[in-house]
Amino acid sequence: MMGRFKRENRSQARWIMGGVSKGRGIGKWRKPRRLEFGQTGARVCPSSPRQDAVPRFRWPGDAECASSTHTPAMSGCKLPMGLCPDMCPAAERARRERERRLHRLEVEPGGRGNAPRADPRRTVKEYSRPAAGKSRPPPSLLRPPPVLLATVRYLAGEVAGRGDVSCAEVASFVADRLRAVRLDLSLQGVDDADAATVLEAALATLLAVVARVRPEETRGAADPVLLQTQVQEGFGSLRRCYARGKAPHPRQAAFQGLFLLYNLGSVEALQEVLQLPAALRACPPLQTALAVDAAFREDNHARLFRLLRTLPYLQSCAVQEHIGYARRKALARLSRALSTPKGQTLPLDFIEHSLALDGLQEARDLCQAHGLTLDKDRVVFLRGQYSEEGLPPPGSYHILVGSKLQGHSLEDVVMAEEDNIHRPGSPA
Template sequence: MADTFPASHGDMSRQSNSHDNNRDVPKPSSSNNNNNNNNNSHGEFDSIGRHGFMDARNSHQQNSSRKRNNRPTFWQRGPIAPSMSWRDQSRLAEMGSRNSYDIPDDVHGDAAGRRPQSTGTQPNAEPHWEKGGKWRSRSNKSVPPVRALAAYSDVGVQDEGNLVTSIVGTCQDMCPVREREQRQRLRDLAIFERINGKTDETSATLAVKRTEHIGNDFSETKRSWVTVCRTIAVAELQPSDVRPQHVLWETLQYLLEMTDRRDCTFESVHAFLFDRTRAVRQELSMQCIANSQAITMIEEIVRFHIMSERELQEQIAGLRNDADSQLNLQQLSKSLLTLLNLYSAVEAEASSGWAHEAEFHGYYVLLNLGDRGHSKAEPLALWFRRVRSLVLQAPAFMYCRRVLRCYRSGNYKGFFDLAQKASYLQGCLMELYFGEIRTLALRAINCGGYKTHPFLLGDIAELLLMKEDDTEEFCKTHGLITCLDKGQLYLTAKQTTFSPSIQTFRHQCSLISRKRAPTFFQEIVGVRDKN
């Protein structure tokens, strides 16, 4: 196990002495997981003083263990053969994934199963590998770890200049034993992790590893979740704390299935997944995993964030402030950027690129439609320079460009027409702008309309994809008076009282809701679930 840490790739001369020392610090050992981590000054799981934020948000009690306890525990497998070198280990882990559970073929229809963590050619392992199975690689092209890690630059895992130390995890549970035991002891378990609702009892099938943080603080008064995310130096980690690819995959499926739980609020599920999916991204990054399965995972995480945004917006209408939504949007753009980086870092097998590349580039456009003024994001005009022509012409992307055109020229009719043709996830993103566009429409109608020919409110409602009652309320919040004539409501133009409302209209548009697949899970994983 001593060579679990790979030799550095890259320019040794850049390496500082202190870094040399760091690389020698971890002494990976699968047997001392149960020791508590007093001897580890960095204390990745040292969560003393950390609130279990699930508890703080929601005291909802429920028996979440019943179903999960019956679940076959494929991840409770023995440790991986210790004598293998780190590269081969990743292979083994991968093959484990191939045997241990069934990945439907559809997943990789797009990429024909690039082998994971291809860091170079390994002639010895090759025949073994070629025996078949879904992960067989048809090409020898590889993604150097440096580039893989660069793709994940938004996740917060440190790269040492151009010197990458990647790690290969050996943790076979969704949550490393060390973290699980510590959180049991500290009664720091989320409701979904408790056995029979007990705050100090969990199991390997319930506990899911959290994002590595320092300085978490859930402030009850501000109702905001302040997280200082630490940049993780890979050298500080122990393989037993990191989950290999197949465990991450299985963990993600477990998490995403939770989105359809009806025994608790969506917010509590989201809060749980928000943190746990981020941990999944972190670990993909630490292990420099850049392959088609990693891409599928990030795609699913992005979809989860998009769909969550809509659900969270619905909640905001009540008392809450929009801190959850802000954080979700932040992680949405980060994971989307990671995904777009991965698309260009990992070369697709098919000449037409990755199957969902255009779809997700489109989400980027939709997410950044608005003039976000002083944001640090690259202006869309510059971003377009780097989009591959293949993507530019793809129908899914062309659709989003049309949306952008309507948005920029203020063509609200065109915008809402397009919204009706949107996919569910496109609709989720477009709905973020509905308030703004509706305000623009009202303003334009009020400004240019003929005073003595009032506008039938029903027409406006239809135009703006709203219910008539809501439209009336919407006009009122903008300082516009509607009048009743022969049983029908009208809006008179040229009212001087118009004032743009800050309080945006939050009701979900039922039209978008109807586009959704039967379950959130199906929406997120897409075609794969048809099996």
């Protein structure tokens, strides 16, 4: 007979996941012991599979800097201000309509399929890579900061939530149009405060639409590597803008925290954050991000998932792609500690709650994907059964991400100050 878990063994499972501290406080964040900086550099901790496949944090190259905010003083000349009043210049609208290169999100409703017409209220300027030797676009083709901000608002409020188009197609469209927003911004002499406002809204929108893409949707409709690159470029542009400012921007702490959460487990990202001014690091959004990063590095899964439950919506979007890997590590730790030749069991609802899964079915899928046997509503830990093949099964992330909107629209989250957005309660 397989051994059944008694009530006290739930406490044992919680202790295995790091939920019970023995002589070590976990209420405050501390610098991870596994991370050491010195003259010889940083010692790299294990990264998630996504980090192995794609560089999660890197400084952009020279070609990528063309899409970052530009400092007029560095160029030796004064850059013009944009004069285009529309989301897409009329000349580009006419050209793309003539060449039949309009996206279906940009055409007039009810238009004929063989001759689509551009809707000026929906057409958004597409990204065009600056070519060597090509002259700068005239001010009439550049959108000033107020128009750029209105463009981001439109993408967040009217496009991001479209139900008649797949999330992958929406993300691909929005990422391209936001890249054009960053390029327009870089070609003008824009004040750092105005530039930061536009870049923050653009990055928040991009994080949200990318988080809504399911892995099975990316085939053909969107390139996940390109989307990740666009997010990293967005962080690079914004953080360079912050570095040029003389004083912290109102939402700087929140977006520096988003940077760390998106690059969770990256030594380079943590080092960048630890080099920020102490007053900025003391802000609650950054303190929370540092606590999440510490729990992730230290494999304190109980604290990690308690913290993940409390994150606001944007922070949850930023950390979403690390959740599957964290769940896998937690399940592997339980398997190593509890597996016996006869098999010990643990209730599936314990797995569901501890790993913040969306229902018992997700708990079953997770256990079965790792070779574990199920006995009704319990998972059986038999020695030698646990296995890891491929990526962890994708979840719906409703508890940890989707539910965090709490009645707000994405436009509210993108455009509002961070402190005005609903925050869940503090972790226990």
